[in-house]
Amino acid sequence: MAKLGPAPEKDGPKESPEIAAQRKRLEANVAAIDGKLKQADILFVRADQLIDAANDKRRERFTESLFGPVPNFYSSVLPAAFERVPLQLKRLFDAGAEWISRAWAKGIVVFLLIFLVPVGAAVAGRSFVRNMAGRVDAKQRANKPAEPTVQQCGVWALRKTVRSTLPLWLGLLVFYLIVSAAGLADPTLNGFLLRAILATGWAIFLIALITYSLLPDDSAWKIIPSTDAVARRVAGLLWAITAVWWVDLVLNLTDTAVFTPYQVSVLRSAIFAALYGVILAAILLAIQSGTVMGKAALSGWRAWLFSFCGAVAGIIIIAMLFGYESLARFVGMHAVSTAGVLWIMYLLHLAAESISSVSVISGRTIDDDLDEEEDMGAPSLLTLRIIVSLLLDIAIIAVGVTVLLLLWRFDWVEVKGWIQAAFFGFQFGNLHLSLQSVLIALGVFALGLALTRFVQRWLTGRVFTGRHSESGLHESVRIGIGYLGFVLAALAGISYLGVDFSNLAIVAGALSVGIGFGLQSIFNNFVSGLILLVERPIKIGDYIQVAGLEGTVKKISVRSTEIETIYRQSVIIPNANLITDPVTNWMHLDKSCRLDIAVGVDYGTDVELLRTTLLDVAQQHRGVLKSPPPVVHFAGFGDSALDFELRVFLRDVGERIRSSSDLRFTILAALRDAGISIPFPQRDLHIKEGGFTPEAGAKRKPTQGSR
Structure with missing residues (x-):
């Protein structure tokens, strides 16, 4: 019929008798096939009706036999x-x-x-x-x-x-x-x-x-x-x-x-x-x-x-x-x-x-044995494990429920229909939701996370290995790729479900005002985290002081930063505080730092011998830099001692506490060997004649409220 083309119009030229006869024969065949298809549809409907009637009758008989008491049982x-x-x-x-x-x-x-x-x-x-x-x-x-x-x-x-x-x-x-x-x-x-x-x-x-x-x-x-x-x-x-x-x-x-x-x-x-x-x-x-x-x-x-x-x-x-x-x-x-x-x-x-680090039933972390080096930001192995565990749970529930329905005498045809309806889904407006599409979307999301993790490992193991660039730069690039891959994987999974992103943009625009007021602090921390990752004023491993706290930076995320104090305490600081508040970074440009050690000696001490002794101690310590050289500073005349300061520059600020203790131990031993004494505070009390005597004190009358 398609090759013959449309039939000629009444006023138009007529087609040849052979073509007209062939067209008529084909139209009769099409009508016959159409009739057969309609008859088949009617038979399918009748068959479904008979199956439903048979199932209803079977359920009715089963219910009667199940809930009917046995007459004259005893x-x-x-x-x-x-x-x-x-x-x-x-x-x-x-x-x-x-x-x-x-x-x-x-x-x-x-x-x-x-x-x-x-x-x-x-x-x-x-x-x-x-x-x-x-x-x-x-x-x-x-x-x-x-x-x-x-x-x-x-x-x-x-x-x-x-x-x-x-x-x-x-x-x-x-x-x-x-x-x-x-x-x-x-x-x-x-x-x-x-x-x-x-x-x-x-x-x-x-x-x-x-x-x-x-x-x-x-x-x-x-x-x-x-x-x-x-x-x-x-x-x-x-x-x-x-x-x-x-x-x-x-x-x-x-x-x-x-x-x-x-x-x-x-x-x-x-x-x-x-x-x-x-x-x-x-x-x-x-x-x-x-x-x-x-x-x-x-x-x-x-x-x-x-x-x-x-x-x-x-x-x-x-x-x-x-x-x-x-x-x-x-x-x-x-x-x-x-x-x-x-x-x-x-x-x-x-x-x-x-295989997951989060327990669904207990809601607590289990088997959380990932090292810090294995933490790849948002698309970590933990996220992949949770997704795989979720997919396995869905499969377990689907198979288990099917077996239970069959055990409880449900007909396989009905169970199969329910499975097909759940698997192939239903229409929700312009969006078609189904278990199949959800599972594939989760698979696409998991694949995106796996690819992101592969790229991160490749950068860590191939690109950054052996290079002398800063480790903080490596970490920033790695975390940035992690979050970028997470977002792209999520968008890919959502797009597979058939979600129209133009509608999402309209909804996002409508919610922007509410988000601006209600989630202002969260977005402030988020933007601050991006600034920290890009500008890198602080990096992982830096020793910082902020808001009366000090410690080593352990992790920088888009919302907060984790530092570890010298007492092994983990402190979570919002990223906005690191942008708006003054932050002291002991390791921003390099890891060296200055250390001042106060020393007080007796007024009769040979100050040149003291200077030589302190400089020898500083030069022999392995953590003290040769340049700038150590300096002995005469700080002043104290009440009981001459006050000096030994100023040295350490190679690593992380060794500041240990080096200060080691230097003080060594200084004390060196001063004792050199015969230099460290005085302790002394006060002389002079009693003038005609002053206070016990008899005069006894004659004093106590004032009101004294004891």
Whole structure:
């Protein structure tokens, strides 16, 4: 149709009959295809309606079965169930014996392969894992901290759990593959076998996770603080409820392969519901009985979680007693599954948190082991770690929530739709927000920070290495590149989200007045920090005095400057004070400084001998400069001594206090060797005749108010 072009107008020249016929035929084909597409759209709409109706019907039936009490539970259902239990056990035994006979019929080789090869695979896998992890374990034992953090404990428990259960998973996988290859898993049995193997692997993983979380080899590596007795009691109860969950699930799966009467199914649900409720209540009581664990469980948000678990245990027991055995069993089974998933999510969060220096839960700094040389300003390694940890947490939450929704019987089609809606986002005005775009924007931001850090390291390691320019210049350039890269990375990430910067400029202009008044001091410090970085009146390493404080400059940021006093105190000074207030910089032009040491000697001292002695002491000190030369200054005639000053110039102002002390020690020793004495203040009291006498003082009358 595009090649034919538009149809001729009525008043225009007519096209040839062949072209007109071809145009008519193509238009008919387009109309037919259009009709088919519309029919397909209608079928898609009807299919969606049928799926929604089926899901609604399924939810309705599930809700009725879950919240409907069992009629005549105690009067007729339980007695009939006890009568049918022996027959049901016989059915299960016969089904197992029949499957074993089928395996035996395949031949002795196949039979041995089914039961021996998985064991061999598990043993070989265990040996392989031990050999691979041996070097890592040796290195970790050498660097094992005496008091590990909760992040280190979580990572260790998760790693040990995976390492110990991996061979067992391998054995279960080999068992399933051999059974399937031997033709011993028919369609009905295949569903039971696969789900039973998955349930077994999950139960093994949970048991190992409980062991390494509560009962590690070293008690310092417990994730939850507790005594050994309480930890063993709680771990035993958790093992028990995990075993109950596994038996319940496997017996429930046997319904797909072996017929189970309604009464027996009700009895089974009631028994397992009672076990769930009782064991869960026992776990809570064991936790509360522990002094350390109970205090940890009943503080903060854990107290709400503890109360919620107590309510769940009460709901299970009450629902079971009142005949709602389906509801009680459903809550108990899924409480165990949910607790396992949430605990794994928490350990994965600790693993993600271990690469970050800021704890999300506690809000305090952890693992903050960066050296000053590694601090690259704004885009530091700490910022990169936080971004990576945040991305990992988002992935953990997304996967964990999806698994929990599927465990709680939500339909995969609905869950998939929710995931797509969250991932591909929604329209907010002219801005399209989605999890995908947010994650990519964070990735762009992290990549920008990584590139900035690479440029900073390249400048530090290649450009500035071996050059004789000032270290303060290096630091200013490095910090400036850091902040520039941070801003550019942020703008790149924001622009990927589709934010219009023209709108931001309008908003910024509208807020400029409010910012000028409300954030005046902050912007004042910011601009002052830029001035300090550009003009460099003070540099990192300078010894300064400002506002009655003095110390060494440790860090200059765009808002404040950090100095360290001689008492090892860190003082944060706003940059505006360094611009507006007088600042004494002992090391602005060079590191040398003048030091004056006062010396007082007796009036009978040979002053030339004193001059020679003091100059010799100054010239022999390694920290005193030869030029300008030391000078002995006659300061004046004191009340008790002749006052002199030894004026010297030191190489490094940082050695001022130490050099002054060393010089005074040496001067004292040299004066003693030269026989020059240092007088102490003396006063002579002369009493004139007719002056004050004790008798005259006794006759004086005390004045008012005297004592």
